[in-house]
Amino acid sequence: MVCKNCREKPVIKLTNSNISLCKNCYIKYFEKKVKKTISDYKLIEKNDNIAIACSGGKDSTVLLYLIKKIIKGRKDIKITALAIDEGIHNYRDKSLEFLKAFCKKHEIELKIFSYKEEFSKTLDEILKTYKGIPCSICGVLRRYLLNKKSKELEATKLATGHNLDDESQSIIMNMFKNNIKMSARLGPITGIIKDERFIPRIKPLYFLTEKEVATYAFLKGFMDKFNECPNSPYSYRGYVRDMLNSLESKYPGTKHAIITSFLEIMPLLKNHYKKDQDAIKSCSLCNEPCSQEICKTCQYIENVIKA
Amino acid sequence: MKIYIEKTDEYKEVEASTVKELLEKLKINPTTILVTKNNELVTEEEKLTNKDEIKILSVISGG
Numbered sequence A: 001m002v003c004k005n006c007r008e009k010p011v012i013k014l015t016n017s018n019i020s021l022c023k024n025c026y027i028k029y030f031e032k033k034v035k036k037t038i039s040d041y042k043l044i045e046k047n048d049n050i051a052i053a054c055s056g057g058k059d060s061t062v063l064l065y066l067i068k069k070i071i072k073g074r075k076d077i078k079i080t081a082l083a084i085d086e087g088i089h090n091y092r093d094k095s096l097e098f099l100k101a102f103c104k105k106h107e108i109e110l111k112i113f114s115y116k117e118e119f120s121k122t123l124d125e126i127l128k129t130y131k132g133i134p135c136s137i138c139g140v141l142r143r144y145l146l147n148k149k150s151k152e153l154e155a156t157k158l159a160t161g162h163n164l165d166d167e168s169q170s171i172i173m174n175m176f177k178n179n180i181k182m183s184a185r186l187g188p189i190t191g192i193i194k195d196e197r198f199i200p201r202i203k204p205l206y207f208l209t210e211k212e213v214a215t216y217a218f219l220k221g222f223m224d225k226f227n228e229c230p231n232s233p234y235s236y237r238g239y240v241r242d243m244l245n246s247l248e249s250k251y252p253g254t255k256h257a258i259i260t261s262f263l264e265i266m267p268l269l270k271n272h273y274k275k276d277q278d279a280i281k282s283c284s285l286c287n288e289p290c291s292q293e294i295c296k297t298c299q300y301i302e303n304v305i306k307a
Numbered sequence B: 001m002k003i004y005i006e007k008t009d010e011y012k013e014v015e016a017s018t019v020k021e022l023l024e025k026l027k028i029n030p031t032t033i034l035v036t037k038n039n040e041l042v043t044e045e046e047k048l049t050n051k052d053e054i055k056i057l058s059v060i061s062g063g
């Protein structure tokens, strides 16, 4: 087996197309695919002020590096790395140290906000009394802060490191939990329906698998291990992830097929649930957008964090 | 040969002539890992010898 383009020694075989690529050709392939996603879906526009959600993990680090690289020379576009410190001992502390050094090296402005300061407790402290699934509460609090803080930064877009694996998991999870309405909020760009309470979210790594992102991060020398949050195995997402990966190894291309077929029905879904989008209320306590009287974050603050 | 498994931080003794065979013996799904041989990334077709330093890196990163 040799690289399809230059006959050098390959470093990866792409599972959905059966193509092997060497280090240099792979890096080019990866960057081209990210650029294509950005231009096909108009993820970055003139005068954008982009907040990039970063954790120090591989996906958001690759995202940060590539957005910076792609907008090089564009004086009209501003980027800020936005990190949330959930307060997960021996995991987030380490990844944020890495992120600080990375941002310093690449001259990117970094803002960090923590659960401790914003909600009075770290995730570790919250989990001492909260016996539900950690990611349920953690995900709600993080999305809330990301939206709120990007508005404070006057961002026009919030970029996240979601890759093809994350997205295919979400699609399947929503289906298995009879939550198809939630899928209307997926896709490479969300929040196109103008609502100034929501910052549009963009996902430039949408068409790249987790393994491909890790390969790029490794080859670029960003990192040589990919740490997993200690709470992540307990999530429903964890089961779906393992299921999709075992399907993928038996039937290569499965995850791509989920994404491709989803993108075909996505416009219909978005249109079908447009009315629900229009009916979004504002939380009576914090004013952030929500579907009930009081948003989930405020409910968690009252019932879990303060309790 | 001795294989380093990063996820669990342990070494395992396995005899295998290719990466593919190695992963099959360890029952590790190739979509969830990267394999390095002497610190270079390699594909499943890669041939292995006893002198090689092999690492298996899990690519799963929640959070």
Ligand code: SF4
Pocket (backbone or CB within 6 Å): A086, A134, A135, A136, A138, A139, A229, A230, A231, A232, B062, B063
């Ligand atoms: S894996 Fe779950 S608990 Fe860990 S950071 Fe992500 S959402 Fe929070």
Ligand SMILES: [Zn+2]
Pocket (backbone or CB within 6 Å): A003, A004, A005, A006, A007, A008, A021, A022, A023, A024, A025, A026
């Ligand atoms: Zn090549």
Ligand SMILES: [Zn+2]
Pocket (backbone or CB within 6 Å): A283, A284, A285, A286, A287, A288, A294, A295, A296, A297, A298, A299
């Ligand atoms: Zn609220």
